[in-house]
Amino acid sequence: MDRNRTVAGLDVHKDSIYLCIMGHDEAIIFEKTYGVLTPDLRQMCNDMTARGVTEAAMESTAVYWVPVWNELCGSMELKLVNPYFIKQLPGRKSDIKDAQWIAECLLKNLIRGSFVPETIVQDMRKLNRRIMDLNEDLTYNTNKLDAALQRCGFRLSNYVSRIKGKSYQSVLSCIIDGERDPGKLIAKVHGRTINKHGRQTIMAAVTGCFSDTDIIIFRQTKAVIDLIEAQMAECQKELTALCGKHFPQQYRRLQTIPGVKERAATAIIAETGVDMKMFATAASLVGWCGLKPRNDVSNGRYKSRKVTHGNRYLREILIEIAWVASRTRNCFFSNFSYVQTTVKKKSRMKIQVAIARKILVAIWHMLSKEQDFIDIYLKRLEQQRLLEEQLKSFESKMA
Structure with missing residues (x-):
């Protein structure tokens, strides 16, 4: 064990951080509880550097570790630890003891840090996960819109492959604009769908009873869907630009x-x-x-x-x-x-x-x-083709 090594363990919570600084002989040098506001984090960083801390470890507690990491990463070597791998045995447990245990594990090289990417990749992660969250919202609102239409007797989703398809969306736009005539609505449905299921079936599927309240719900839900799609496109455009640049x-x-x-x-x-x-x-x-x-x-x-x-x-x-x-x-x-x-x-x-x-x-x-x-x-297909050509060439020469 390095005799000049000074490490720190951090137990991070939503509204407090417990710090324990430990020396090479496992003696506790400093213990203190800090707040989570930016001035508190900077004071904690100053206290750690003043006492010669070169390494620190913390558990990956929700998103609360991120601002702590960002504040300390420029001053010392950090390790983010999966709590599963440093769980203590049940018994006397407190937040201070947790910080002590993390520091002791780090001092004895028992901690393996988790993967924390560079800053630009972290920004790309934010965009990617935002797109995935928006996609879940899009699916939810799309299904809610179809459920609202089904309550009015509109059954076109039973006969088209996708709710987001052109036929379904065209008919929906006509209904929101005030069109009710099934003969005009069916003109917006793709001919392949009509031929597959029959004109009378599709005409019955687009026939419904829509009140003014239903139209308001349709219009608002579609506006939410359009907004989500626009935000997804914006995030994807920025994400693609970052990939192309870096x-x-x-x-x-x-x-x-x-x-x-x-x-x-x-x-x-x-x-x-x-x-x-x-x-x-x-x-x-x-x-x-x-x-x-x-x-x-x-x-x-x-x-x-x-x-x-x-x-x-x-x-x-x-x-x-x-x-x-x-x-x-x-x-x-x-x-x-x-x-x-x-x-x-x-x-x-x-x-x-x-x-x-x-x-x-x-x-x-x-x-x-x-x-x-x-x-x-x-x-393998290319190799097989070349072998067949060589075999044919050999047979023609032998003939």
Whole structure:
């Protein structure tokens, strides 16, 4: 143990921070409780630097650790710790003892810091997670609007593929503008839908009883949906601009993966960054994301094989990519999905998780080695084609 080492443990709460500074001989040098306002944080930083603190650790308590981290990161080495890994044994517990325990674990090198990306990636994370939150709001309000229309006898959503589709939205706009005639409303529906279900069925589906109150609700809900879509577009535009400015090569490289376009590439960079040094292996990144099946075996019996907890934002976007990649023709992921689900009769949902894990492993290698995606399936097809051409050439010469 370094005899010149002075460390600090911070127990962070919503309205208070408990500080414990500990020396190399595990002697407590300083203890104090601080507030969470910016002047309090600056005073705490000054007190820590005045006492020679070079390392500090804190638990990742909700979002309350973020301003503390931002205030201290320029003055000392910081570690953000998952509370799960430094839980004390039950017994005498207090906030001061928690701070002491964190400092003691840090002093004895028992703490492994969590991944905290650089400032620009943190800003990109804010935009990416804002888009995901807005997308949840969009789904909620879209379903509420359809439910309000269903109460009025409007059943077009039963016969179209998407509520956000052109036919549904065109008919909705006409209803909000005051149109009630089913003959005019059906003119806004795509001909393929009419041919598939029959004109009389679709005409009955767009016939409803709408009061003035219903129209007000429709108009207001649609305005909320339009506002959410505008905000999502604004966030995505800014996120794409940041990727293009700071990580242009990685942004282009990720889009060589089947199923990855602008939205997915920006989300991946926002959640993982581009520096893979924090993840020693691809398995470390997979475990951090939460796509690694847990190992829970007792007496030779598997109790659980569910995936672990991790970065749910990255996991969500990877599962979406997996669904698209499994439907992309002539690529490794679609071939893998076909073999596993059709030939081996495995669960389609589980296979999507497996594909998401394979995509994340590919991302780790691409960002670590600065290489584009290489599709093994296409490479094998090309090798097979070349062998067939060589065989035909050899046979023609022998003839």
